[in-house]
Amino acid sequence: MDKNEEIIKTAHRRYATKKFNPNKKISDKDWNTIMEVARLSPSSFGFSPWKFLLIENDDIKKAIYNDAWGAQNSLDGASHFVVVLARKNVTATSEQVQHITEAVQDHTFSPDSAFTKKFTDFQENDFDLNSERTLFDWASKQTYIAVANMMTAAAELDLDSCPIEGFNRKKVNDTLASKGLFDPEKWEVSLMAGFGYRDQDITPKKRQPMEEIYKVVK
Template sequence: MNANKEELRNQILSVHKRRFATKAFDSEKKISAEDWAVILEAGRLSPSSFGYEPWKFLLIENEAVKDGLNEIAWGAQNSLKGASHFLIVLARKNLTGNSTHVKHMVEDVFGVPYSETAPQTVFFNQFQKNDFQLTDERSLFDWASKQTYITMANMMTTAAFLDIDSCPIEGFNKEAVEQYLSSQNIVNLDTFGVSYMAGFGYRAQDIPVKKRQALSDIYEVVE
């Protein structure tokens, strides 16, 4: 048992060391449907605050849409040209205890009756207002966007376990991208905003040596 646990520890760290932000993808290599389904499921199963899942995943396969994005998403150009799968992840806007999405989650996913006066609804609204000061559209969106980054980490790590490479992307003009997606009837900007992009595929470059701060620089035990 101990030997198996040690082997598992080494495997986990090995996968994290092989994961890197891939700048060059081999456009001839494609992710299998089975592997992609596992990567997506890792995203779907990710945790979110209060379990409200304020996200949506857009797999962009339309080449004309990719061409339109290429001009306004400078950090995505390598992924748009070479990655097997190009993902745009959206975060919900104006997510509060009284929003339609929360009602959907409570009734259709959690399977319990929804009420604006229910203890969970009241507690969630108080949490947003009093604890995190989420009182305007920008702060609400930023909070929802934070949840989506959990899905990105899980999807990229899962991909690495499958020997698939990835690149998280924030290199784009957010307003221009959102307006473009809206003009193509892809995103309803009343409901969603763009959180990040990500390319998944197979690298056409060597894995660089991972450089990170020493653990002693970032970790402190408070006794």
């Protein structure tokens, strides 16, 4: 099988698992690979507005079960259940931007730099990120890229996964914040994902034909 066929095979192999085998656990080696792929995921300007919480605590799983209808399959059987947080209010002078600029990207941060002005212009004018909700959604979009990469990596490793946004955002957020998992001033739940071993057949893909979704513009 050539590389192209392998890539398409992996795309068919990844499917949203509705029933996990609760008795099979992902090895540390495989899980570390999946998390490393998350860490290496791209983000806007590299500001990585995310945090990944691996929930191993049964009381916490129970506390969100009823408010997270789309997660119940994963909560019941996934080897690894992840809540992905998006950073709130990532603006040019925010703590997150200063931290990444200095501690990760090894640049000097200045509120008056040309970059700070450029980034502010991008957020406020180009992308209209002028409210707490639009800023959260912008960060949240980026967490979805990381989760997509994690799911593809899992499929490559012959593991199963399920992305999850079937939950009441406010209720789940309040529950997890009240249990001390994160500071709700800084973070908000973006999405969740289950990873493990399936206990069912892989469902064949149902997708639109290429002509319907793809157009070459000359």
